[in-house]
Amino acid sequence: MKTYEMLINGALGGAISGETIGSINPATGEVVARAAWGGEEDATAAVDAAEAARGGWRDTSVGDRSKLVSRLASRLRERAGDLATLETADTGNPINVMTGDVFAAAGALDYFAGLGTELKGHSVPSTAGGLRFTLREPYGVVVKIIPFNHPIMFSGAKIAAPLMAGNTVVLKPPPQAPLSALLLAELAADVFPAGVLNVVPGPGATVGHALVTDSRVRRIGFTGSVETGKVVMREASAHLADVSLELGGKNPLIVFPDADVEHASEAAVAAMNFTWQGQSCGSASRLFVHRSMREEFVDRLVERVEALKVGLPDNVETEMGAIISSQQLERIMSYIEAGKQEGARLLTGGEQPRGDDFARGYWIAPTVFVDVTPQMRIAREEIFGPVLSVFEWEHEEEVIRLANDTEYGLTANIWTRDLNTALRVIPQLEAGYTWVNGRTEHFQGLPFGGHKQSGQGSEEGLEELLSYTQTKSISMLPGR
């Protein structure tokens, strides 16, 4: 069985302790492959390497940086099949969407590779005797920490901006599914000069903690839960590293009475991201349906949810796969129990699907609750599982209040054919990204980031690139 290695200072190798772990296939409970398992000393070695490489990479022209970042994109495309297969086995996500994640990673690398010349400063009105202008400089060592739901997409996409901005990077993959990031490390090992990209898998409490608290790390980009994001921010404050946070969501989808039931119910299922078993920050897990159409809408919704093909992730027909781990399964089931106990009505799902395919691994059928009220836990907390809560509403100001009644503010969706409704409602929704008649698609260049406790900063656009730079002001006078 293969053991995937970490990447430090341009060399692939094992952990200093020699430790490895078997990474589990969530659909079967079997070990997919082994992974080198880092500790604090590996994290420190990676920062040593990134620190040593930062001067050379800073002084590499944006043209040359761009070539290397694009080369990694090409390598990912060449190995898209292998990456998708490995990712499917390691995450439980269906194979039919995994190639898309690999191409999204490659697309983001190419997008940022093309933005190098946007790393611009500006000049201020200068006198005859002097010039005053700014430069955008890299921070130096950047740490990127990513969650389990899209490991290969995030491993590629989230290193692109800091590398292009001239920073060296230490990437920490998710402990539940580290393998695709380590295959990316293999593909990247001879692309960049030693130390420019380092990949160290391991537990958050040791590797993550060591990276965040290392005072040589000047900038941290974290994607994960609100809870861990707060820990990261608190710990990074000891040496005042700059931190950006892409955190959780409890996202509303509001269906207005003029929406078409067919299209809107299809979108509500797509926007819930059942494809990733609902393990998606952007999942529209709170669905607000207008009272006038509630019955017809909910009937259609449940039909669609029950038609989803839940199955083994490596089957190309599968539309929804396995839950990442037994802990996550238990967590989701505890929310389903809470929903029932607090008086919500379970219309479908809520238990393991039936059939031989589900005898092993971690499974929950796609689940829909109705009669959900705002105080219930399933209405307030991010479940990060395939559980959709349906609310009923009558008046516009009421639904806007309900939609905003959460600590989260990641995304929002509205379905209406009335332009005036959209124009009126969009500014009132407390969310970083709003779709009108959409399905939670992302568009490279359109920034993605949370308001309120869903995060700080935004990614996927020019702002992300610039956020990995700091400004230097220069006042230049003639020599005498």
Ligand code: NAD
């Ligand atoms: P998590 O917070 O448990 O873990 C995320 C990462 O942080 C992992 O790599 C983990 O090992 C690491 N970590 C844990 N403790 C740490 C510590 N003390 N110091 C440093 N690093 C530490 O999140 P998860 O369960 O992997 O992912 C699910 C969460 O991620 C959800 O809340 C989801 O909404 C969020 N998410 C947000 C976005 C976004 O773009 N906003 C995208 C995907 C996922």
